Amino acid sequence: MKCVFFCHALTSCWNNGNAHFLRGVARALRELGHQVVVYEPAEGWSRLNAIRDDGREPLQEALALLPGIDIRQYTAPLDLDRALDGADLVIVHEWSSPDLIGDIGRRRIEGAPFTLLFHDTHHRAVTAPDQLERFDLDGFDGVLAFGEVLRQIYLKLGWTNRAFTWHEAADVALYRPMPEIEPTHDVIWIGNWGDGERCAELHEFLLHPVAELKLRARIHGVRYPLDALRAVEAAGIEYCGWLPAHRAPAAFASARATVHVPRGPYARSLPGIPTIRMFEALACGIPIASAPWDDVENLFPPGSYLRATDGAEMKNGLQALLHDRELAAALIAAGLQTIAERHTCRHRAIELLGIVNSIRGPRHSETASRLQEALP
Secondary structure, three states, rough: OEEEEEEOOOOOOOOOHHHHHHHHHHHHHHHHOEEEEEEEEOOHHHHHHHHHHOOOOOHHHHHHOOOEEEEEEEOOOOHHHHOOOOOOEEEEEEOHHHHHHHHHHHHHEEEEEEEEEEEEEEOOHHHHHHHOOOOOOOOOOOEEOOHHHHHHHHOOOOOOOOOOEEOOOEEOOOOOOOOOOOOOOOEEEOOOOOOOOOOHHHHHHHHHHHHHHHOEEEEEOOOOOHHHHHHHHOOOEEEEOOOOOHHHHHHHHOEEEEEEEEHHHHHHHHOOOHHHHHHHHHOOOOOOEEEEOOOOOOOOOOOEEEEOOHHHHHHHHHEEEEEEEOHHHHHHHHHOOOOOHHHHHHHHHHHHHHHHHHHHHHHHHHHHHHHHHHOO
């Protein structure tokens, strides 16, 4: 099957976390025997900021990690007839332009034979629904929503009549334990400041506990305003700027614990959707203490990470992770098992192919059964 993806960026993950997941899915589809072609705008803001921030080397490194994936950068206007030629499955990510989304949808309405899916990995459905209302999804066969609550929103608002829950996952070809690296820090946090969407939470669940415990900590991320940088420095934390996703496993291995701090819109309005760092950190075998979020879909069983309801509990949790070796080891083992059994990009690729088969009809059910057998 020829799978064609349209996304904001695959080679750049600068402020673009969905790239981590899409890279893993593209690789998994390739390993399952499918052709994968990815289109990304050559002058997308993620690519341009990555080049300004750290040069082209991280982008070239990311590209080298995707052998066999046909990545095509384009400048508008894109020749869609050529891009869609021979496609069996087309997936358009929600950071694509409204014009591109509408043009591809119209081709499907006019009889293009591919299955067409819209992929949403953001909170705009609740924080900026007017932006999504601009999208013409009439020609799409369905929506891939990265949480059940988001799937329900699409159906309730009438933006689609067919939607599927398709969570993100860990690209375990990349995210894995690296025991050969000796930890040099107590805590690491990898994430962007969040445009004011988790400012209070980062102070309560990261900066204050680290400062009070006098831990050796490091932060990676982008778009930190001056007041945030000053707060990080005042907490005694080392700020290290952008960390390309493919370098994150080594960074996780360099610390003894990490913290999960979801953005406010997810914690308050989109329960059941963690940040992708939950999947990736667990896959790397680093114990996690998490700020509040409601795992309504039971993605992670009890005992795979610590939960903190406030800053005091986070402080106690970090202290326990750093001083109770048996607790840390148990959490690491449970987290690795959870990822291996439920949340790899191979799992999601097979889920995706099952969704496509369900749309196309029962004649593909035999293929779906064979794919399920391919899981470990």
